Amino acid sequence: MATTDVAVAMATAAITITLREEFGLTTASVGHPEAEFRYLAGIEEPDRGLGLVEVRGPAIDEILAAVEATEAVREFELLDRSDERAVFQYETDVAALYRVVREAGIIPAFPYTIRNGELLFTTTTTAERLSRLAERLRSLGVPFDVTSVAGTGDEPSLLTERQHQFVETAVEAGYYDTPRECTLTELAAELGVASSTASLILHRAEERLVKRYVDRVE
Secondary structure: OOOOOOOOOEEEEEEEEEOOOOOOOHHHHHHOOOOEEEEEEEEEEOOEEEEEEEEEOOOHHHHHHHHHHOOOEEEEEEEEEEOOEEEEEEEEOOOHHHHHHHHOOOOOOOOEEEEOOEEEEEEEEEHHHHHHHHHHHHHHOOOEEEEEEEEOOOOOOOOOHHHHHHHHHHHHHOOOOOOOOOOHHHHHHHHOOOHHHHHHHHHHHHHHHHHHHHHHHO
16 A cells, blocks of 8 residues: 655634434524534435434424424434433435535544534644635535634644634633623624523533533542
């Protein structure tokens, strides 16, 4: 086997994509923004996509009914269920998004998440392939955001750029003071987002910070 001495620049990137309605879980996700879908595994075939998904959130029966009623979902099988958690397998049409990611040579790392119509995944790939994906998404008019990029030789940032911005703004505004100097609604208005979006981003940032703290003190 031939070898090469040419080094290829690799990067691990976190990418957020705003999903279209044709994607099998979009409607249920937007209709239940408090729910989080974790895509555990999936297979893409020429004429269909198969997915294994865990969903968590209140009103789990309504969420599952919304998934099953989606036009793009051909088959639906519930595998496990509790009060606010369920695991299901489904078959869907192959959305253009699948093809775009595949054609760019991108392999998303499982699990990736879907919340309120946004798909978030990480991938380790080359800068060239990331650029190729961005070009294809733009050509489709699909909104996306590369929230963080770290070289494979670098220590990944604890927070994404967006999470860092939200936490920094929250600290400056006195959101974490006791008593608080500003409310979540006021903070969200300053950041130019909905209160639910601000809450979600801060919660994810706080989760990372707390877990890192616990890991270091153990």
